[in-house]
Amino acid sequence: MNDGLRPGDPTRLGGYEVLGRLGEGGMGSVFLARSPQGRRVAVKVVRAELSHDDEFRGRFRSEVNRARQVPPFCTAEVLDADPDHDPPYLVVEYVEGPSxxxxxxxxxxxxxxxxxxxxxxxxxxxxxxxxxxxxxxxxxxxxxxxxxxxxxxxxxxxxxxxxxxxxxxxxxxxxxxxxxxxxxxxxxxxxxxxxxxxxxxxxxxxxxxxxxxxxxxxxxxxxxxxxxxxxxxxxxxxxxxxxxxxxxxxxxxxxxxxxxxxxxxxxxxxAAYPVGVGEPAQPLIGTPTAGVSPAAGGDEQGRRPVPPAPAPDPDPAPVRRAGSRRRGWLTALAATAAVVAVLVPASLFGPQLLSGRSTSDRDGPAVTGSPTASGPAAAGSTPASGKPPPSTGADPTRAILAGQRRILLHVVEIDRDLSLPFHGELEVGDGTGKDALFVLEPVGVDYMIRSVNPDIAHRPCLGVKIDAKGYASLVGADCYATAATVFGITREGKDDKGRTSYSIISDEYGVVQWSPSKKGIRVEFLGDAPVPTTFSLVDRGAV
The missing domain is CATH 1.10.510.10 (Transferase(Phosphotransferase) domain 1)
Incomplete structure (x- = not known):
């Protein structure tokens, strides 16, 4: 809540125009401000009596460095900081919504x-x-x-x-x-x-x-x-x-x-979802706003990844979706209870197959995140020893989901494989080159998709890019968990070789699919249409 400025409050901090006071705590005060680009931000300012304490200034500097390491989809993203300013301040994303x-x-x-x-x-x-x-x-x-x-x-x-x-x-x-x-x-x-x-x-x-x-x-x-x-x-x-x-x-x-x-x-x-039949609809907060942020690489505002839809039968037909976006507990949180009752259970029941998959499913569980993962990217699949747990060979899908196996992303409908050459533009090919090898890196219950092409020194992860006409495609991006680089992977059926096929979905931008007219990979919402493009995760050995 913006309470306006008090006597003695700053009106500018660096290049930021201070608009009002949002609150205060043990370390200092938080202000609503406007960036030089016109964006509303929250600025955290250290209390005057602490700002000259070298020990406290060291803690503040540590805060800035550590906060930058946390993926922004779940926290207020760190945008700027000046630990040497008098007083020191930290600029973070301004988040609309009540506590x-x-x-x-x-x-x-x-x-x-x-x-x-x-x-x-x-x-x-x-x-x-x-x-x-x-x-x-x-x-x-x-x-x-x-x-x-x-x-x-x-x-x-x-x-x-x-x-x-x-x-x-x-x-x-x-x-x-x-x-x-x-x-x-x-x-x-x-x-x-x-x-x-x-x-x-x-x-x-x-x-x-x-x-x-x-x-x-x-x-x-x-x-x-x-x-x-x-x-x-x-x-x-x-x-x-x-x-x-x-x-x-x-x-x-x-x-x-x-x-x-x-x-x-x-x-x-x-866990079984606790909504009772006939529970009255009551919103937690208002209906979420829609919109597509400019994408690619990692400078957009990341949002929380969404769990996949419920796992189908062991040998299913392709799944049709009821809406244009794959919603789960993230959007249910901001929607009405009526939306919660309909959409959240799908995401909550999906991961049950991780611990109780059918013995007839030869390709492993539905893709919902590795049971060994504890955090984003590679940190989620590596124990304290620094070495990934050995694969038993009995469940290759689990090893793939834990980021332990290299894979081909095989486009089932055109019998081709995705590749990411050194120039960073996604292509399709025959899967024989080093630029066709990828690894899944768990992020919560979803994934970043990273190329293991040794020639790519930067931007090795797949991310969504929006062009000047508003069309979305996949390109190489920096490996930070954002709305543009985190994907859900949902089981759809089987390919012609009997391997499980999956859809790859960005909650923010839509379904990853092959465009026959553009001769390339596109990302877009499908409405009620069936998923036209599916992918096999073809094992190509240990990372």
């Missing part, structure tokens, strides 16, 4: 469909944040924004990299909000080190609060709340079903007993 705290305050506890969407959205954000090597450390309803394009987890100003949780923090100094702090946060001397599990605990407290309207460790003072967190079980009265079990696990006292963000996400997406 979860405001939604709960105005509407009360969320309905099951809304609650599940929030739980999934925040778990997805944590998967990406942790995959970038960052701990949020202050996850709470006020830092979850319910935006038209999906939820955004904001305020990474006190997030700390895994390997630097105490470098800029004085003894006995804590950052965060007591009601959402994990037990280990209260003992920084002899207790276990604070890691990503602390954010998982906060996720459980946030979801419990959204479900019931109260904190699961409620007390009449911060000290009383802290004591309950350390010694008492959470009060989850009013939270039922599979979500209660996940929240209970997230709120375990022992950090090692909590699930990872990726395990939370898998659990949420495989």
């Amino acid at each position: 979860l705290a405001r939604v709960i305050r105005e509407q009360g506890p969320l309905r099951p469909a809304q609650l599940h969407s929030i739980a999934v959205g925040v778990a997805t954000a944590l998967t990406a944040i942790h995959g970038a090597g960052v701990i949020h450390r202050d996850l709470k309803p006020a830092n979850v924004l319910v935006a038209p394009g999906g939820i955004k987890v904001i305020d990474l100003g006190i997030a700390r990299a895994f390997e630097a949780t105490s470098r800029h923090t004085r003894t006995n100094q804590m950052v965060g909000t007591v009601s959402y702090m994990a037990p280990e946060r209260f003992d920084t001397t002899s207790g276990p080190p604070v890691g990503p599990a602390a954010d998982i605990f906060a996720w459980g407290a946030v979801v419990a609060h959204a479900a019931t309207g109260r904190n699961p460790f409620g007390g009449d003072s911060p000290t009383a709340i802290a004591m309950r967190i350390l010694t008492q079980p959470p009060d989850l009265t009013g939270l039922d079903g599979p979500l209660r079990e996940l929240v209970s696990r997230a709120l375990e006292k022992d950090p090692a007993a909590r699930p990872t963000a990726r395990e939370l996400l898998d659990g949420l997406l495989t």
